[in-house]
Amino acid sequence: MRYLTAGESHGPQLTLIVEGLPSQLPLSKEKVDDQLRRRQKGYGRGRRMQIESDEAQILSGVRFGKTTGAPVALAIENKDWKKWTDIMSVYPDDEKATKRRVSRPRPGHADLNGAIKYNHRDMRDVLERSSARETAARTAAGAVGRQLLEYCGIRVAGHVVRIGSVSTRRLEGWSLEEIVERSEQSPVRCLDSDAEKKMIQHIDEAKAEGDSLGGVVEVIVENVPVGLGSHVHWDRKLDARLAQAIVSINAFKGVEIGIGFEAGERKGSQVHDPILWSEEKGYHRASNRLGGFEGGMTTGEPIVLRGVMKPIPTLYKPLQSVDIDTKEPFAASIERSDNCAVPAACVVAENVVAWEVARSLLETFPADTAEDLLQGVNRRREEARNF
Template sequence: MRYLTSGESHGPQLTVIVEGVPANLEVKVEDINKEMFKRQGGYGRGRRMQIEKDTVEIVSGVRNGYTLGSPITMVVTNDDFTHWRKIMGRAPISDEERENMKRTITKPRPGHADLLGGMKYNHRDLRNVLERSSARETAARVAVGALCKVLLEQLDIEIYSRVVEIGGIKDKDFYDSETFKANLDRNDVRVIDDGIAQAMRDKIDEAKTDGDSIGGVVQVVVENMPVGVGSYVHYDRKLDGRIAQGVVSINAFKGVSFGEGFKAAEKPGSEIQDEILYNTELGYYRGSNHLGGLEGGMSNGMPIIVNGVMKPIPTLYKPLNSVDINTKEDFKATIERSDSCAVPAASIVCEHVVAFAIAKALLEEFQSNHIEQLKQQIIERRQLNIEF
């Protein structure tokens, strides 16, 4: 299973092609659009999300509500393109026209791809870099993840997410799964404790007033995963490695951990390893879940817990020092329309990126041409955990 996205932040559309989805999977576009809507929400978002109404159009690979087994193409229209039609159009324009539109960017933003991308691809107008490096591309990735969530639901695998921390203000480390699921999306910062939610809003407002931005930590949980998905045999088949690569590929994500994560370094092994237990109903299971459902690069049947760290967004309304690439003189960095905090939205993106990593691993583990074949293999693997 793989996908490829294309499109620029202010171009006409984002396009994604997904290959490897089994045939006969029932897909409703409204289920995908429900996930797209979640990505647009969250306290601290900028004006762009008031312009866009992200919905997906499926243009190939699905017929009469069911997948064909062929590549699935989805399109997300950028409504804001109407305001950028000339500057982001395909037809050539003169340097004078470009200058008159005040859209040429020569002052790179610290922490963004602007400067290095300009060097690498020899772009003197850094807009050519930021249009593709923008987090707008994650709308296409959420569409892919939403499709994967439809697949996972058919396999009785649940995946959900929350915000753990914003700007140093922390929610509780762990909740039981029922409390977690019962309180999803209860507020606009995606935490479970309402008192903590208000403190986070205040922190976001403070950053916005100061022309600054703040980051945080998000958490994704995958439940009812069959055992043994992934492998210890080769580094590139380890499930935690694949999930980690996906998470840190999200714009502004700078770290990932599993289960108790970096706290494991503070404790002895006797308090971190999860004891193996058995009963005839569940088969093998663990008495705790400090390791986050992963051992030796494989799923162990316990909930997979993924924590992702997002740095503050690099676009600041009170910009940092930079250098003009043409004159080499000191300037303040370019200001682009942006969010003061995108952590709640990023939790949705992370959830869908993990959904793809899980779906991809499952389809490699249980190679299947159609959904019925895949379901049967999953049933057999779950039975193996009892009978082994």
């Protein structure tokens, strides 16, 4: 299973093609739209979210609410496109081509590197595609994968554990349902009400200073069967693929799985998870410090991982840059932006994780139909219990 996205931030639409879904999988447009709406929420978002109201149009591969086995094509309209039709035209026009030209690269963005790589004298050709607007299409892909997981009884949730210098208390004993409910109620997707208030204040202070904030998000996946991923090749380790998926999200710079970097501070007896067996649960772990993975494969415990997002580099108090035409120093260009997108990025992270787990599920249990997939997953669960 794979997907491709196309589209620019101010182009007419984002396009997504998903290939490899089994047939007869219930696929709801409303559930895709729900994830797109969740991505647009969050304290600290900018004016673009007041313009867009993302909704997916399913163009192929689904009939009467179920997949056919053919590629699924989706489109997400950019409502801001009508103001950019001249600037983003696909037709040759030397006069229009000079409008809104970007010659001053913004530190922290792909502008200068991409312009050098692809020989663009107008860096708008870089920033339009490197924009985080593309994460709407990736969220839609994850929403498709998420429905495949739901069909197999696998659930995904996420929440924010840090914004800037404000972090949550480590909260134990929350069910997945409680995490979903509380994070959806919070404007910063935080489970800790005390930390939530401090995060909102922190965002307001940064905005007043023309600055931005990053943070840390956590994603949990429950009821995953044993043995997704593989130990036999480096590129089949699922934890490694999840780490790559998280870091591929705009502005994400690092990943922890389970207790993550804390494992480097502890002794081995305080890191690894003792193996238990009972009639009720079969094989299970006494703890989940390794975040649901051993040897690149799922253990059957919940997948738990965290991603760190750097502050958004578009600042209303811009850093110094250099004009590529004159080579003179200038303050970097300002493009419309959020000053904190961590709550929204949490939703993107949930969905890229959902996609990778769904892809691994189909690799482990190849199936032409959704029912065949479910039978394979349930068979593995039974085998693991009786092994």
